[in-house]
Amino acid sequence: MLDILKKTMPFQVVSEAMLSRIAELGQRVSYDKGAVIYDAGDGAGDVYIIVSGKIEHTLEPGVNARRPVQLLAAGDVFGWAALLEKFPHRLAKAVVTEPAEIIRINGDDLLRLLESDPDSGDVVMSRFATMITRDFTVPDLIAQMRAVHRKTHSQDIQGMNLTMYRMSLWLKSPRPYLMLIGFALFLGFWYLAVEVWKLPRFSQMPGLTVVIKEWLNPNPVYGLSIYTGEYYQHIWSSIWRVTQAFVLATLLGVPLGLFLGWSRKFKEFVFPVFETLRPIPILAWVPLAIVMFIATESAVIFLTFLASFFATALNTMLGVESIEESYVRAAYCLGAKRRQVFIHIIIPGALPFIFTGLQISIGVSWFSLVAAEMVSGQFGLGYVINTSYTMVRYPTIVIGMITLGIVGYVTSAAVRILGDYMMQWRVRELALGGQ
Numbered sequence: 001m002l003d004i005l006k007k008t009m010p011f012q013v014v015s016e017a018m019l020s021r022i023a024e025l026g027q028r029v030s031y032d033k034g035a036v037i038y039d040a041g042d043g044a045g046d047v048y049i050i051v052s053g054k055i056e057h058t059l060e061p062g063v064n065a066r067r068p069v070q071l072l073a074a075g076d077v078f079g080w081a082a083l084l085e086k087f088p089h090r091l092a093k094a095v096v097t098e099p100a101e102i103i104r105i106n107g108d109d110l111l112r113l114l115e116s117d118p119d120s121g122d123v124v125m126s127r128f129a130t131m132i133t134r135d136f137t138v139p140d141l142i143a144q145m146r147a148v149h150r151k152t153h154s155q156d157i158q159g160m161n162l163t164m165y166r167m168s169l170w171l172k173s174p175r176p177y178l179m180l181i182g183f184a185l186f187l188g189f190w191y192l193a194v195e196v197w198k199l200p201r202f203s204q205m206p207g208l209t210v211v212i213k214e215w216l217n218p219n220p221v222y223g224l225s226i227y228t229g230e231y232y233q234h235i236w237s238s239i240w241r242v243t244q245a246f247v248l249a250t251l252l253g254v255p256l257g258l259f260l261g262w263s264r265k266f267k268e269f270v271f272p273v274f275e276t277l278r279p280i281p282i283l284a285w286v287p288l289a290i291v292m293f294i295a296t297e298s299a300v301i302f303l304t305f306l307a308s309f310f311a312t313a314l315n316t317m318l319g320v321e322s323i324e325e326s327y328v329r330a331a332y333c334l335g336a337k338r339r340q341v342f343i344h345i346i347i348p349g350a351l352p353f354i355f356t357g358l359q360i361s362i363g364v365s366w367f368s369l370v371a372a373e374m375v376s377g378q379f380g381l382g383y384v385i386n387t388s389y390t391m392v393r394y395p396t397i398v399i400g401m402i403t404l405g406i407v408g409y410v411t412s413a414a415v416r417i418l419g420d421y422m423m424q425w426r427v428r429e430l431a432l433g434g435q
Contacts, residue, residue: 001026001103007075008049009135010127018120021113026103037079037094037102044081044090046104050074053100059092059136066137071097080132082107083125085144111146206395211402214395222393224384234400235407237379241297242365242411245304249361253309254354257316262346267317278310282368286375296378303372307364315357319350355419362415366408381407 001023005011011019028051031037037048040060050072057078059068072078081091114121125145132138170176187208193199195207214220218227225231260267260274282303289299323346331341373382381404388396 001028004049004051004075004103008077009131010077010124013123013127014120018113018117022105022110025105025109025113027105029102029104031096031100031102033096033099035096037096038090039093040090042090044079044084044088045107046079047077047082047107047110048079048094049103049105050076050078051101051103053096053102054098055100055102056095056097057092057136058095059138063091064139070136077128077131079104080128083111083128083145085146204394206398211395211398215399215402222388222396224396224399231403234379234381234384235403238366238369238373238381238404239407239411241301241304241373241380242362242369245301245369246308246362246365248301249305249308249312249365250358253312253357253361254316257313257354257357258320258342258346258350260313260317261320261350262342274310274313278314282307282371283375286372289372300369300372300380303375304365304369307368308361311361311364312354312357315360316350316354319353319357320346322353323349351419351423355415355423358415358419359412362411363408366404366411370404 002016002019005014005019005022005026011022014022026049031053037055038044052074055072055076055078057070057072059065061068078092078094079090081087081089111121114124129145191208193202194205195209214222215225217225220228223230256270256274260271285303285306286299289302293299293302327345327349328341331345336344369380370382370385373380374386381400384400385397385404388394388400
């Protein structure tokens, strides 16, 4: 049985150990001439491998196969409907034309076995799909195979392992320590320039110790510290506004950028308008935003959305344009349709640029938000900074700025982590490259 499996197309690349386990699932069955193994519409449970004899395999007309009738011989595989995703019933009639000996393997048992070694399982299922479309001339839509589910043991989560590996490399490198030195130099210069040397340009600024005392004070002089509920209300208002604007910018900017990079005609119509609107500063939109949106909150979200949208769309377009033309040509030569090229080449190929754009997008969202909240907000970190200036609460200005920097850094890191999760292949390259 092992020799037979080795000669069978889907199992040719499987290890000896896995072949032995597959062989244990197989049952030898003999059929006389004229026997009907199954008919179209029957339940699909088993996969068959011919040891000897011949089988006439006739696909039903609804399958739209180019060669619906085939005469199968030793080494051929049929009954593959047991492994299909959307067709749990037989799509053909199998009739014995010469006395045959056949190996029968239950499809569910085979799939469970392949799940124990997902890497090999993916290869086997891919070869099944290739065999169905090539040898049986069945359309790709029908040849979609059932997924090989991977067990979620910690040692199997490649993305987490790669992320931890990159983290260990980062900790071993001088970068984290240089970062700490950079913060120490910045804070040290702030303290010396304001409180010790009292330089002319810094003498009226709040000092480091003053800001820290106010920030950590249970009874703050200016009414804002980590112990006041109002502080977290301002943070939450800003985060919620940025989230709404960022999600909206992503939902609109990514598709627009994909089509700008993918279709030359679409780009000729849209891109000139896009490039005309993109350089307009956010503050220039404030009067129109107030006119267009009666609600103050809607105006703030719109102003926050604008800069984020342009950054997302532009980087997505550049990502599509960066894809080598040879990949697209190769896909067309292999028979791919335009929709398949777009889904399987254009979108994955543009993902690094898309997530770079999203990191820029979340950053400019915070820039725009502060400007919008200064003009028309009632809560939020931008509102805190603006009102603190008008009421001469300088320590609160710095608290708002530092909080804004921390929250902005966390949101950018979250986008970066999401990008690593969705681009495992890129994380693997960076990890192996020591980056």
